[in-house]
Amino acid sequence: MDVEVTRLPGIGTKQEITTAxxxxxxxxxxxxxxxxxxxxAQADPDTSCASVRLTDAxxxxxxxxxxxxxxxxxxxxxxxxxxxxxxxxxPIATGSPYDGRTxxxxxMRTRTGASxxxxxxxxxxxxxxxxxxxxxxxDLVVVVGTSEGLGQAAAILEDD
Amino acid sequence: xxxxxxxxxxxxxxxxGLGILGRLAGRLGISPVPLYLLGGLAFGSGGLLPxxxxxxxxxxxxxVGVVLLLLLLGLExxxxxxxxxxxxxxxxxxVDMVLNAAPGAIAALVLGWGPLGALAMAGVTxxxxxxxxxxxLDDLGRLGNRETPAxxxxxxxxxxxMALYLPITTAALAALGWVAGxxxxxxxxxxxxxxxxxxxxxxxLVSALVESPTSEVFLLRxxxxxxxxxxxxxxxxxxxxxxxxxxxxxxxEDTAENAxxxxxxxxxxxxxxxxxxxxxxxxxxxxxxxxxxALVLAVVxxxxxxxxxxxxxxxxxxGPLGRWRAGAALVARGEFSIVIAGLALTTGAVDPGLAxxxxxxxxxxxxxxxxxxxxxxxxxxxLTRRLRPAAS
Numbered sequence: 423m424d425v426e427v428t429r430l431p432g433i434g435t436k437q438e439i440t441t442a443x444x445x446x447x448x449x450x451x452x453x454x455x456x457x458x459x460x461x462x463a464q465a466d467p468d469t470s471c472a473s474v475r476l477t478d479a480x481x482x483x484x485x486x487x488x489x490x491x492x493x494x495x496x497x498x499x500x501x502x503x504x505x506x507x508x509x510x511x512x513p514i515a516t517g518s519p520y521d522g523r524t525x526x527x528x529x530m531r532t533r534t535g536a537s538x539x540x541x542x543x544x545x546x547x548x549x550x551x552x553x554x555x556x557x558x559x560x561d562l563v564v565v566v567g568t569s570e571g572l573g574q575a576a577a578i579l580e581d582d
Numbered sequence: 583x584x585x586x587x588x589x590x591x592x593x594x595x596x597x598x599g600l601g602i603l604g605r606l607a608g609r610l611g612i613s614p615v616p617l618y619l620l621g622g623l624a625f626g627s628g629g630l631l632p633x634x635x636x637x638x639x640x641x642x643x644x645x646v647g648v649v650l651l652l653l654l655l656g657l658e659x660x661x662x663x664x665x666x667x668x669x670x671x672x673x674x675x676x677v678d679m680v681l682n683a684a685p686g687a688i689a690a691l692v693l694g695w696g697p698l699g700a701l702a703m704a705g706v707t708x709x710x711x712x713x714x715x716x717x718x719l720d721d722l723g724r725l726g727n728r729e730t731p732a733x734x735x736x737x738x739x740x741x742x743x744m745a746l747y748l749p750i751t752t753a754a755l756a757a758l759g760w761v762a763g764x765x766x767x768x769x770x771x772x773x774x775x776x777x778x779x780x781x782x783x784x785x786x787l788v789s790a791l792v793e794s795p796t797s798e799v800f801l802l803r804x805x806x807x808x809x810x811x812x813x814x815x816x817x818x819x820x821x822x823x824x825x826x827x828x829x830x831x832x833x834x835e836d837t838a839e840n841a842x843x844x845x846x847x848x849x850x851x852x853x854x855x856x857x858x859x860x861x862x863x864x865x866x867x868x869x870x871x872x873x874x875x876a877l878v879l880a881v882v883x884x885x886x887x888x889x890x891x892x893x894x895x896x897x898x899x900x901g902p903l904g905r906w907r908a909g910a911a912l913v914a915r916g917e918f919s920i921v922i923a924g925l926a927l928t929t930g931a932v933d934p935g936l937a938x939x940x941x942x943x944x945x946x947x948x949x950x951x952x953x954x955x956x957x958x959x960x961x962x963x964x965l966t967r968r969l970r971p972a973a974s
Binding site: 453470 | 666727731734900
């Protein structure tokens with residue numbers, strides 16, 4: 423997919439994609455760092471019918487909503503061949519005991535048999551995070567394991 | 583009354599009055615620049631109440647205002663923006679210059695102000711107000727539009743052209759003669775190239791000169807360096823503003839953003855003084871005499887700006903309506919026109935009628951510009967609706 427990047431001197435940078443249906447979707451990153459989601463108008467594709475200002479957390483949430491199901495679907499495809507193994511994603515909520523602690527601290531594999539195979543943060547997937555990986559509120563943790571193991575993993579990430 | 587006390591009272595009343603005007607401008611949704619000019623017109627020479635004893639302060643402060651206006655403009659753009667803009671939109675920049683410098687120059691010649699007056703008035707009608715344009719685009723939610731890069735590139739080209747226009751005008755107004763004039767222009771070109779190269783290759787070095795963890799030290803360093811550079815540029819007849827503009831470009835991105843943040847309030851203060859002083863030095867009694875000329879200029883230069891924006895947007899493949907939107911967005915003239923007129927008037931080489939004409943013209947255009955940007959869509963829709971049945 424082509425991402426068209428346009429510098430807007432004195433304002434910031436605009437990154438856009440054109441969808442298969444011919445609409446342009448873009449993100450305008452202002453120089454002060456705040457972001458706007460742009461959706462082109464149907465009648466006049468040169469204008470945007472919506473420009474929505476997003477905070478960092480909102481941008482992250484939107485990115486996760488759009489991006490994470492894909493990742494999980496891909497992983498599910500990969501583990502489908504193995505009987506009894508499933509993939510699930512758990513958020514690190516604000517106030518989670520692991521907000522600010524490392525992946526190693528969870529001792530996930532030892533305690534549940536399930537493995538943390540990826541973490542989604544700021545739209546970006548960190549694949550196979552090491553034991554030193556530090557979780558942050560808003561992270562989405564992708565775990566592979568048995569259904570029993572996944573249940574325990576959810577409980578651990580929620581309240582240890 | 584004690585003279586210091588009187589000066590403080592006058593200054594206080596002045597700033598407080600400007601604050602009220604600024605709030606009024608905010609309510610009306612227009613740029614405060616025309617109201618500052620009106621405020622200046624109301625007082626001072628020929629006005630209601632002459633302000634005395636604060637000239638030493640206001641004359642220096644208004645010079646600082648010009649330096650800060652141009653420094654912050656330079657900080658807005660990185661060197662790569664300017665070089666990229668130059669590469670992509672030189673054609674749009676030239677069309678814009680030819681179309682919009684012409685009305686001012688012709689008007690000055692018709693009024694009998696000679697080639698120097700024509701040179702100054704050409705600048706007054708040429709340059710759009712980047713402050714008003716950027717605000718209008720933001721207010722109307724058009725920052726994400728396809729034509730917006732075209733609008734911004736025209737602004738970038740104008741600002742870059744100012745780095746040559748101001749020294750040329752300064753030299754011509756100072757009647758330096760051809761040899762000295764060419765030398766000044768050569769210095770300006772050389773400085774511009776050096777600054778662009780330095781900023782692109784060694785931007786960190788310039789930033790390191792001013793960088794400091796405490797904002798107080800940082801502010802003093804940036805302001806100090808800007809005034810030093812402006813003073814030296816002024817000494818070389820390159821014009822103080824251009825020196826500051828080039829310094830702004832040379833300061834690289836992160837530092838530039840911080841500098842813009844700490845300097846913005848100072849810019850607002852000193853630039854306000856600059857506009858008021860310009861208004862103070864303009865005799866309101868002369869405004870009626872130049873009003874017809876200003877109205878004609880306003881109409882003609884609105885049309886030429888529409889054309890320039892239309893061309894710039896077409897260059898990057900924007901549709902018909904977007905082209906007119908680009909043109910209308912650029913109509914506003916403001917701070918730069920006054921900077922140019924101020925520069926011309928301080929030398930005394932041009933007809934004093936230029937002051938009321940420039941003031942009246944900017945008053946009209948600063949108000950007309952945002953209106954044009956708003957009404958362009960309904961007007962375009964109305965016209966196409968009327969024309970389409972006729973065509974089919």
